[in-house]
Amino acid sequence: MTKKVLVVDDSKISRMFIRQHISAKHPDWVITEATTGEEAIAAVDAEQPDYCTMDINMPGILGTDAARIILGKYPNIRLVIFSANVQETYQEEARAMGTILVSKPVNEASIAQALEYFAG
Amino acid sequence: MKTLSERHFDALSEIIKNATSRAVQGLSEMIGESIQPSVLKVESIKIENVTPETLLLKDKKFGVLTQTFTGLVSAELVLLFAQENVLQIVQKMLGAEADIETVQECECEAMCELGNIMMNAYLSSIADTLHMPIDSAVPCYTTKTQDDVTQYIKNDTKTDFVLASHVELAIEQNRIEGKLLLLINSDSLAHITNKIDSLA
Numbered sequence: 001m002t003k004k005v006l007v008v009d010d011s012k013i014s015r016m017f018i019r020q021h022i023s024a025k026h027p028d029w030v031i032t033e034a035t036t037g038e039e040a041i042a043a044v045d046a047e048q049p050d051y052c053t054m055d056i057n058m059p060g061i062l063g064t065d066a067a068r069i070i071l072g073k074y075p076n077i078r079l080v081i082f083s084a085n086v087q088e089t090y091q092e093e094a095r096a097m098g099t100i101l102v103s104k105p106v107n108e109a110s111i112a113q114a115l116e117y118f119a120g
Numbered sequence: 121m122k123t124l125s126e127r128h129f130d131a132l133s134e135i136i137k138n139a140t141s142r143a144v145q146g147l148s149e150m151i152g153e154s155i156q157p158s159v160l161k162v163e164s165i166k167i168e169n170v171t172p173e174t175l176l177l178k179d180k181k182f183g184v185l186t187q188t189f190t191g192l193v194s195a196e197l198v199l200l201f202a203q204e205n206v207l208q209i210v211q212k213m214l215g216a217e218a219d220i221e222t223v224q225e226c227e228c229e230a231m232c233e234l235g236n237i238m239m240n241a242y243l244s245s246i247a248d249t250l251h252m253p254i255d256s257a258v259p260c261y262t263t264k265t266q267d268d269v270t271q272y273i274k275n276d277t278k279t280d281f282v283l284a285s286h287v288e289l290a291i292e293q294n295r296i297e298g299k300l301l302l303l304i305n306s307d308s309l310a311h312i313t314n315k316i317d318s319l320a
Binding site for chain 2: 083
């Protein structure tokens with residue numbers, strides 16, 4: 001079944017890697033991108049994706065803040081915090097929001113972790 | 121300006137070595153290759169003593185990543201690779217199929233992402249070891265000469281010390297040298313040593 005995925009990261013390279021790995025596993029999924037938390041919130045309002053990957057450190061609001069807003073409005077979206085910032089405080093914050101923090105770098109193993117979470 | 125006691129320097133060295141190892145692991149995962157770090161040396165350099173020689177800057181030009189962070193401790197982290205190694209690293213990140221034009225076009229973005237991975241791994245390790253949350257900014261990438269690097273550090277009026285990690289990395293047959301320089305002031309260093317004392 002086709003799913004819609006929103007990839008949120010200010011790094012073009014990171015978005016490229018996430019897209020490549022997800023497409024390799026699910027070529028039929030529709031992948032859109034956002035480069036800031038604010039863009040992500042607008043994109044979710046417009047497209048209501050099934051899944052979302054969210055970086056933390058981006059220009060503008062933190063990805064964790066954007067995730068909180070998105071999950072507050074759309075609790076059925078499966079959202080994964082995908083970040084290099086794996087401090088315990090952020091891991092706890094992700095758990096408290098009802099999501100998970102997957103450690104970068106983006107590779108087959110980390111994408112597999114995200115896809116497993118998406119599948120519930 | 122108070123210098124570090126031997127006990128504090130020993131403890132901090134260990135913390136920085138672990139943090140540097142985590143950063144190197146991030147690089148290894150990024151390029152999909154096992155990396156053997158060696159000659160891991162940590163030293164503390166007072167800002168007035170910063171020169172290309174004391175920083176062991178052997179190459180003429182460097183790819184330089186900088187990232188500031190705040191919290192109970194405020195500091196700046198500088199990650200250096202010799203410029204001749206940078207495109208090699210970017211090639212490995214993008215894969216052998218990426219042509220040279222693509223590698224050159226992606227150099228800045230790829231190095232920023234690498235810096236994001238390595239420097240956040242380093243900072244997360246320190247933050248978790250000391251139980252001190254750290255907020256980090258987005259990393260910046262540029263190229264600098266030896267003198268540019270030295271001047272950049274000395275121009276930072278908030279810095280009193282440089283805590284330097286010198287690492288040699290063996291990737292395939294190539295030897296790559298990296299440096300992680302933590303630019304920190306006396307107040308932040310005092311917070312860290314107080315934390316070390318409270319955890320002992």
